[in-house]
Amino acid sequence: MINVGLVGYGLGGKVFHAPFINLTEQLRLHGVCSRTVEKRQEAANDYEGIATYEHFEELLRDPDVDLVVLATPHDTHAPMAIQAMEAGKHLVTDKVMCLNESEALAMIEASERNKVLLSVFQNRRWDGDFLTLKDILGSGILGDIYTVESNITAFGGPHSGWRAWKMHGGGRTRDWGAHLVDQALQLFGPTVEWVFADYQFRYPESSSDVESTSHCLLKFKNGVRCFIELGSAWIFPKPRYHVRGSDGGFRKYGVDPQEATIKLGAVGVSVPEDPARYQMKTKGREGEFQEVAVTPRHGAYRKYYDNIGAVLDLGEELLVTPEESLEVIKTIDAIVTSAECAEVVRME
Template sequence: MTRRLKAGLLGYGYAGATFHAPLLNATEGVELVAVSSSKPEHVAQDWPGVRVWPNAEALLDESDIDVVVIATPNDSHFPLAQAALRAGKHVVVDKPFTLDAAQARQLIEEAALAGTMLSVFHNRRWDADFLAVRQLLEDNSLGRVVHFESHFDRYRPQVRQRWRESPGPGAGLWFDLGPHLLDQTLQLFGLPQAISLELAALRADAQSDDWFHAMLRYPDKRVVLHGSALAAAAAPRFTIHGTRGSFTKHGLDPQEDALKSGERPGGLGWGRDSRPGCVLLDGVSQPFTGPAGDYVRYYAAIRDAILSGKGNPVTAEEAWQVMSLLELGKRSAMLQCWQPVPDGLQTQAS
């Protein structure tokens, strides 16, 4: 019998219940065997038969768990990942990896000493719209890209009582959505030369940033990354201008909404984007849709990395680069000036 990868999940809030538990369950060869949660009744209702523990320590003592998935508030990522690595577990951490680059680097070193895999859940590499963008750029359909703009706009005018919108460490929209946009950009273009960021808290009673506008400088292009919690009419998700043509795409990947509504991955049409992008070449506009999105591919790759020695789908070094840019962005916003990206950021990750 082929061995199954046994997973334990720390945290059953929004990320754990909406993303990780359903995705782990939907991945062939992976079994969710235990969850630590302060609300065991919710876990039992959704996943009968899965062991539920009141705290992380109890779950980490379980000898049959191969990989621990950390889906807890941002400020707990580092201590919980450290504890899981020291317990000899492979570890997946939800984004953002940690609160700062120094914590990320320490976890990388501890994983190397333990001989275990450490990965970060940058799931939006498997968004349908991003896969379409990758295909366009790999095919050189637009020619040389000179302007790349990526927006993540939402309309949430009421400030909610939750840690993501609190004034604490790791809160705010830049740390919530910035990691997605930065990771996608690094996948396409590598590290920039410099970053400039502006942050704002625009909603009444906002306790942390709910608007950001970042610019990344490359030798031959400029990249704009933007996020807002107060955009009733969202801007295009992607706008790309190249020497041969342009591409625009409205609307977000459908997987998050499908998961929120209780759908399980793998059904007919899963990840298919109903709103194709638009390519404009030589004055002629035509729709363009890439492959279907599929977050399950992340956990399938985690399974293969642990059980078969294949490559880590999102390395901790890549996530450390994202953390470093998040930090540089915050410094830019504080000093109100461009921040150069140090050469060592590339050297350590290569």
């Protein structure tokens, strides 16, 4: 049994990490670290018998902790991850991996030097709609792919707490953008040829200094253009995915239902999605376009920690590698640079 020490018990720690750690056969939630007594008590109430720690160093000194999971602000990921790996602990960090390429390289070097696991929680590789899209693209039914739109759009106010500030690694690019860039790299990578990005800022500086809207274009070597839009000024949300190919197109509305279901307490439950959210047209024998029914895949966030347990216990292959996460960070660095200078940034 692999004992896990979880750092942070906010939304990420409580909703996305602790329940799935607890479901995984080879893993055991051994303890939770939080600076606030209320969060430590909440964790102890949720998981009877676990250890609690006020300070990170206390957790690292616990010889029973094998794996540290970071569910903390983005700017803490690199220093805390390196400290944990130097203490001989395996390490999982929530996305985004860290703030820049140099931090990512330092994390990878610490992992290799101390011979410990390093992985980033890219749970949205197991979104049902992403798995469905991946199957459709793999089938070739849409022909040559020209463009893919990947959007998270809604209408609302700025991020709250640390996510509203640059100094903590806030902003939409390092939040949802970390997932959407990772998904794009999984589909068309392993690397991006060039990036162009533009940011909009619509909130008072007193409430937030990060982008309210992010428009990104990623150009891949195979010619595919991936448009990523993130923002909170869409009264009419854009499709979650919109694909244009030589032999057809695909469109899907709404986000994967797993997060909403987890927040209601149904963890690890296979949640079917309404097929009406999906639309696909392909060429018929006479060249006419016809509707094709889409059978949505079921999402499965638990597979991330299933893999972590299997890697550490059985020596299986790691599904989310630090090298893949490095490419996400390099791409995000390019997006930020492009938005700042209003120029195309080449990544080769």
